[in-house]
Amino acid sequence: MATTQRMVVIGANAAGMSAASQARRLKPVGELEIVVLERGGYTSYSACGIPYWVGGDVAGVDDLIARTPEQHRERDIDLRLYTEVTALDPDGRRVRVRGRGDGGPPGEWLGYDQLVIATGARPLRPELPGIDAPGVHGVQTMEDGRALLEALERIEAARSAGTPRRAVVIGAGYIGVEMAEALIRRGHEVTVVDRAEQPMTTLDPDMGRLVREAMCRMGIETVTGATVTAIRTGEDGRARAVATEDTEYEADIVVLGLGVRPETELAREAGLPLGGSEGLLTDLAMRVRGREDIWAGGDCVEVLDLVSGRTRHVALGTHANKHGQVIGTNIGGGYATFPGVVGTAVSKVCDLEIARTGLSEEQARALGLRFTTVTIESTSRAGYYPGAAPMHVKMLAERRTGRLLGAQIVGREGAGKRVDVAAVALSAGMTVEQMTALDLGYAPPFSPLWDPVLVAARKAAAEVRRAGAH
Amino acid sequence: MATTQRMVVIGANAAGMSAASQARRLKPVGELEIVVLERGGYTSYSACGIPYWVGGDVAGVDDLIARTPEQHRERDIDLRLYTEVTALDPDGRRVRVRGRGDGGPPGEWLGYDQLVIATGARPLRPELPGIDAPGVHGVQTMEDGRALLEALERIEAARSAGTPRRAVVIGAGYIGVEMAEALIRRGHEVTVVDRAEQPMTTLDPDMGRLVREAMCRMGIETVTGATVTAIRTGEDGRARAVATEDTEYEADIVVLGLGVRPETELAREAGLPLGGSEGLLTDLAMRVRGREDIWAGGDCVEVLDLVSGRTRHVALGTHANKHGQVIGTNIGGGYATFPGVVGTAVSKVCDLEIARTGLSEEQARALGLRFTTVTIESTSRAGYYPGAAPMHVKMLAERRTGRLLGAQIVGREGAGKRVDVAAVALSAGMTVEQMTALDLGYAPPFSPLWDPVLVAARKAAAEVRRAGAH
Structure with a gap:
């Protein structure tokens, strides 16, 4: 008689839940127990959809959720929300887990046969005076999106129709320009500030200049080559302007659109191999290098860039989903690989x-x-x-x-x-x-x-x- | 001192004029004389744009013309409009030419060093009673498009706004469905009749069925599995209905959208190699097989299908243009090939x-x-x-x-x-x-x-x- 193995997944978004679902498709409950540990309260949502939710193109938060916790649980996945992993113990094949109601550290140990690390990414937050003031918003999680949307609605309601509402977006990369669009669509005056000489530094500067020119024609003030030095706050403690070395830009709201870094603190502490961008390094089957029973995928890994031959961090839901499929297939007894990206x-x-x-x-x-x-x-x-x-x-x-x-x-x-x-x-x-x-x-x-x-x-x-x- | 060579091109559309232009780019007048013989009065036009011109999406005929006769002549191309080639003599390296004002056959001989056959395609016209009646229109040439447009405008002006104007399109392939759209956009009631069981037989029947369902939802009556037996004419001799084996469909105007065949009668008479669809056979440099000094491109040739490994006829302006580029490059002393198509x-x-x-x-x-x-x-x-x-x-x-x-x-x-x-x-x-x-x-x-x-x-x-x- 086969013993039941336990697959533990950290993170219930694209990579984690794809891995769990695919493994469940291939192995019944009697052979594989699947436990998913999620720090937040949402599963399988489209983080890339948040700007369109904020901009009003997407009606509600439910539209962004591909599958709810209940739907996952119905498929015999033991999904634990508001549950944080505080430590990994690869040699002991266990993770330390703390539930929301569990009070302080350190939490209980949970053993695994196969571990999937799908901890995603965290938004970059420069260490600036005022960065934690009310009115400064990230857009990484559903919770972020909801908070931003509520703040915008408050501002819009408080102001009369004729009064300009000013928003400053810090960062002119993908998230920055998408948020600029969302804010313009809501009727705000938008300024985008970036340190680089042109927006979209994943493009060459000559192509970035075309983007900047188009943004200006859309009425988006695009300030480049400008380093933000502080978020200025008013007497009420709320953000009221973004200061650069030269000047400052008034803001009723500040949005951070600076990109993300792999969320790999636990992995680092556990001695797992990280690349130059702090992403976990895996083999092509998405197994963490040097580990038989630990897998990783999504925004917390580095992937092979097939054009450069080097690994790099690419945070995209479409890759995360494929990683999860590959991991779930392999844990489920099949064979699959993620050969790499070309940087599209x-x-x-x-x-x-x-x-x-x-x-x-x-x-x-x-x-x-x-x-x-x-x-x-x-x-x-x-x-x-x-x-x-x-x-x-x-x-x-x-x-x-x-x-x-x-x-x-x-x-x-x-x-x-x-x-x-x-x-x-x-x-x-x-x-x-x-x-x-x-x-x-x-x-x-x-x-x-x-x-x-x-x-x-x-x-x-x-x-x-x-x-x-x- | 180099002697001047003469390049003769038959046909002044995509393939012919691309070949002429590219050769001119590479060789000056002193080295290469370029004579282009064109039966009609237009050059370098987008035949694929005709349905959109008829449908009103494109304002005028000039929009479809990439380059006028004058523009070609300014580039030292000896372009002769309304000039028909009546015979090829490959061994004598000459073609027989008859101008519009030249009266009957046989015309003068014109010698060449390099010959480019770019005679295009002719629309399929089934041998049906009434097919030559007024009110039956092809859509292959600019002259066809102009005649159809004038006929439609007459019909539309003569009828009061509330009276339905009925059009029947014979053929439900690319040209047929594009013409159906054009006629719907002009406010006609449109029936499309095709012998096949589904429209778009370049698709599999299951996908063709999706097209048919969508066409019906657009209000286009789509009659399939029906063989047209005659065009019925009224007392005035004009087309008034399209008859099938089972019934007939009233029509104020009939449009033939049955696809095309390579126009290769002259080539056949001259003993040049043709494939199963009557298209000229060339090598990958677009040289007619077995001939050193004859080239062919565009809608009159067969091309290698890279997926099947066989040659076939694909009438598309984008290929014709590439063929012309390849021919012009090779005649101009460069090197280029057209490796084939995948059937897109x-x-x-x-x-x-x-x-x-x-x-x-x-x-x-x-x-x-x-x-x-x-x-x-x-x-x-x-x-x-x-x-x-x-x-x-x-x-x-x-x-x-x-x-x-x-x-x-x-x-x-x-x-x-x-x-x-x-x-x-x-x-x-x-x-x-x-x-x-x-x-x-x-x-x-x-x-x-x-x-x-x-x-x-x-x-x-x-x-x-x-x-x-x-």
């Missing part, structure tokens, strides 16, 4: 679509690569077709080999998802010359005669040939 | 987007392949994001190898161009298992957590594994 990301701010994949110029240079870059301007549809919108495509190709290294797109409707063509080409190791022959869908409502990605590939191929002569 | 096509009828790439079930069976098929339903954006529209993705994967064989998509906004991911994967020879790990752009306004193409790949990969057990 897509976002939008109002009607501007922004996408990138592969290496930026800076990343390529840091790897010692020599490359050519081209940028082309084309349209999303045939030029004569209604709604044809301009788009810019930048492409990087390695010299001599002509291998595609990366692509960046800034445009309007229909621009963003075109990055997928470059993402697949990167996965396949295609050269830009090979890409020029790709058989992409063409009809006037969908594309010009040459798809913009092919126009860029064609120009890049010509540049590679030209550079090859030297 | 995208279209729309009103807000329904239809796309396919690779092999259909019927095509795969004809090649002796064993395969699994899956069809999934998902949404274009995260389910909770506004505008998330349902889409169906069908995928074919070879048994044992798991290689992707084809994909078909039917959905709303954002569905069609997703076929590009499958098109690139086909070019790269990916398996559906490999596809499950693709790093596609994710954000709630752009995709669910799993892109619909990945959902299909994942299901297909599971099916391949299951089938592998047998």
Whole structure:
């Protein structure tokens, strides 16, 4: 008779719950007991949906929840909310657990046969005077989203219709620009402040400048090259302005959109292997390196970047979900791997679509690569077709080999998802010359005669040939 | 001193003019004389744009013309409009040419050093009683489009606003459904009649059924499995109904949307090699097989289908343009090839987007392949994001190898161009298992957590594994 094994999962979001669900699909209760420990009160929610909830595109919090705690429990998953893990003991194969009502440390030990670490990420919070003042909001968790939304509604109700409501977003990366859109949609005057010279530093500066110009046209004040030095508070102790080295920006509300770091304190304390960005290091089956019975996935790990050959931290729900699937399959007795990423990301701010994949110029240079870059301007549809919108495509190709290294797109409707063509080409190791022959869908409502990605590939191929002569 | 060579191009549309322009870019007038012979009066126009011109999406005919005769002539291309080629003499390296004012045959001989055949395609016109009656319109050339538009305007002006205006489209393929949309948009009652059991026979019947259902919801009467036997004419000699074996459909206007055949009569008479669809056969440099100095491209050739390994006829402006580039580069002294197609096509009828790439079930069976098929339903954006529209993705994967064989998509906004991911994967020879790990752009306004193409790949990969057990 087989003994029942226990799978313990830390974190009940995308990676953790995917792992639990997939393992349950493959193994019945008699063979595998599944315990999920979650610090907060929500499960399986779309954190990436929070800006759209705040902006009013998504009606309610329930829409963001793919599966409720009850739904998980019905599938024989022992889900424990408001339950914190305070320590890992890999050699003893146990974790220390403290429930909400359990008072102080240290909590009880819970043994496991297989441990899944899916602790996610924590938002970056610079150590600034006033950072903890009321009126300063993060947007990482559902609780954050709810608090921000309530604060916004209070501000909006208190002010008369004609009075400007001012919001300052710190950080002009993905979260920052998405939050800027959300706040603009709610009728706030929005200022985005970032230390970098251009918004969206995952793009090259020339493409970031296009984003900045578009943001300005949308009425979003975009302050770059500016380091925030403090959050100024009023007599009531609430945030009232964001100060930089040069000036300060009035704010009824301050939103932190600075990105995230892997939440791996427990793993570090337990001596588990971390990479340069503090993400857990795993093998391709998502097993923590050097450990037979510990797995990790989602925003707390580093993944292999297939273009650079290095591991890095990429916090995206779509990857987290795949990690969970892989872990659940492997614990469930199957076989699956997560081969890695090519660095694809897509976002939008109002009607501007922004996408990138592969290496930026800076990343390529840091790897010692020599490359050519081209940028082309084309349209999303045939030029004569209604709604044809301009788009810019930048492409990087390695010299001599002509291998595609990366692509960046800034445009309007229909621009963003075109990055997928470059993402697949990167996965396949295609050269830009090979890409020029790709058989992409063409009809006037969908594309010009040459798809913009092919126009860029064609120009890049010509540049590679030209550079090859030297 | 180099002698001047003469390049003669037959046909001044996408392939012909791209070849001429590209050759001119690479060789100056002193080295290469370029003569283009065109039967009609237009150059470099988007035939695929005609339905949108007729439907009113495109303001005027000028919008469809990428480059005018004058613009070509300014670039030292000797463009002769209304000039017909009546015979090819490959051994004598000359073509027989008759101008509009030249009266009867046989015309003068014009010698060449390099000949480019870009004669395009002719629309299929079934031999039916009444097919040549006034009121029966093709939509292949700009002249066709203009004649149809004038006829529609006459009908619309003559009828009072409340009177239904009835149009029948024969053929429910790409051109047929695009014309159905154009006519619906002009306020006509539209019936589409096709011999096949479902519209869009480049899709499998199950996906075609989705198209048919959507067309019915749009108010387009879609009659399938019906063979047209005659065009009935009234006392004035004009078309007044389309008769099938069972019944007849009243029509103020009849549009032929039956697809096209390669226009290769001259090539056949000259003994040049043709494939099964009557398209010219070329090598990968677009040189007519067995001929050193004759090239062919565009809608008059067959191209290599990289998935089936066979040549076939694919009439698409995007390919024609590439062929012309390749021919012009090679004649200009450079090197380029057109490796082939994977069979990608995208279209729309009103807000329904239809796309396919690779092999259909019927095509795969004809090649002796064993395969699994899956069809999934998902949404274009995260389910909770506004505008998330349902889409169906069908995928074919070879048994044992798991290689992707084809994909078909039917959905709303954002569905069609997703076929590009499958098109690139086909070019790269990916398996559906490999596809499950693709790093596609994710954000709630752009995709669910799993892109619909990945959902299909994942299901297909599971099916391949299951089938592998047998």
